[in-house]
Amino acid sequence: TAILEKHDRSQFEVFAYSYGPVEDSPERQRFTQAVDHFIDIHELSDAEAADRIAADGIDILIDRKGYTFGHRLGIFARRPAPVQVNYLAFGGTMGVDFIDYAIVDAFVVPPEEQENYTERLVYLPDCYQPNSYRPKADKMPARSDCGLPEEAVVFCCFNQTYKLTPRIFDCWMRILRRVPDAVLWLLHPDAATADNLRHEAAIRGVDADRLIFAPKVLQAAHIARHALVDIFLDTDVVNALTTASDALSMGCPVITCPGHSFVSRGAGSILRAMELPELIADDFHAYEDLAVMLGTQPDSRAALRKKIAEKMRTAPLFDTARYSAHLDRALLEMWRRYAAGQPAEPFSVPPLETSPRS
Template sequence: MGDAILTPPTEQDVFLEKLVIIPHNYLANDCHQQIADIPLNRALYGLPESGFVFCCFNHNIKIEPTIFEVWMKILAAVPGSLLWLLNRVKMAEDNLQREAKKLGIDGERLIFAPPLPKAEHLARHRLADLFLDTYYYNAHTTGSDALVAGVPILTCPGRTFASRVGASLLTAAGLPELIAQNLQEYEKLAVELARSPTIVEQLKQKLVRSHTKVQQLKEKLAANKLTFPLFDTPRLARNIEKAYQKMWEIYTSGNSPQQIIINDTPS
């Protein structure tokens, strides 16, 4: 089960399974997530008082040399900027800072965030300006978290399912302009956004409006249409139910499995 970006119907031949194409985005999101209502300041989370904050809260194992080198080029092009990463393993922290120095970037410009309870983790996203997605294996849940917290994501899709998730999330969130066509464009766009904070704030406001729609779902207005289907959990559930029904109909008719494309059920 995928969506038209992750698993294009035209690529059915490269899959052993028959594809079931869900509208918008395949990844189920919890539209009732709580974001802690706490005072936020940079010092509390080990961030300097000034400078553009790039972040990536993906697992450290998703950070490989190709994207890391691009990130260091971005930091070099944006003086005073920093990269905020999730701290899972001390060895990884040391290795990343060492590799940054090899590429001409002070390792201290890599700030590492310790694990926190989910609600506070979502809240601290708001100290970041732009989420830089990893390349070969994109953000999945971490991408959804960033979007629901109001932080735009910059991604560059590849040829595999795992490398297209960011593009799928952004399309469903109404921000396709943050999908770079290649790593050169990814780097250029990241630098342009960092040098144009007004643009970033506009993107954040766009996400804040979508998050307001999510809050409406918390008030049990699940039947309302959402601006961005990414955050509409009941809508996804309805579409998946339609897929299951279609699968069952094919099976009970005695036919072999076949590709299924589900039309949207917004309400």
């Protein structure tokens, strides 16, 4: 929403088409106020929605669902806009001929991967994912409020449990064996999954009580409790994305080990834009050793938290105005090429020399 609010209105008129559930939340209210036109199309068929979009004279139509649940790609298949873009929600190619561009960065999708995309790749200079400060609870929780030991080293992963794999769980258990005063804080899954994780921990020689499960709370309270964490451990096949940004915004270091796919490289992109490359491990041996080093060296953790606090003010990751300016440049270049009769081609957006940080 912050990006929508910052689009250059001398260059853009912003339409939003909603086909999701109708709700009256503060987030939706802010979103509707951030755009020039908000149109609810959830009762329209794909053909009717495409006709409405075409009638509105949309130049660039951006898909925010990909192949995720509830998508309406049938609208895009009807080509209601001359330029159509895959952006943010789907980490990979759509594999169709009616999406012209995908917005990425050079870390999540290296240029040599263009041959695997039907879209032409548009490279933003920092991170493909927009990041802004999300509201946190006014009152910060104590460890005792969350069932955490006061003196323990707290590793956490607040990713959804579908992102857990045997490989990453094996790695986490080795870390706990090497840092004997540590616990692992996870989002509370269903009861059967929690029991399975405890059982698997015990099989790997780790006391099941060292796995602690965080109950579901309101978003602001969830973000605030990252302050109680010493180290966030990322998953492997599908990375933390907004979850990684939330952790960093509360001063919590995030350790990741990038894979070869878009969704396994997102946290690395975030850390690069936060200017914290030392938290990107080359392999899982390095990932494990880095976690153990931070888990056993309080001074190193303190120095890293200090660095994160500094980077919150100076690194590109949370510079919403900079990101929005880069995105505007990308969209304008897409339109310039179309208007000139040129085919869609890959291109990179040059970074701003000075940042309009806000």
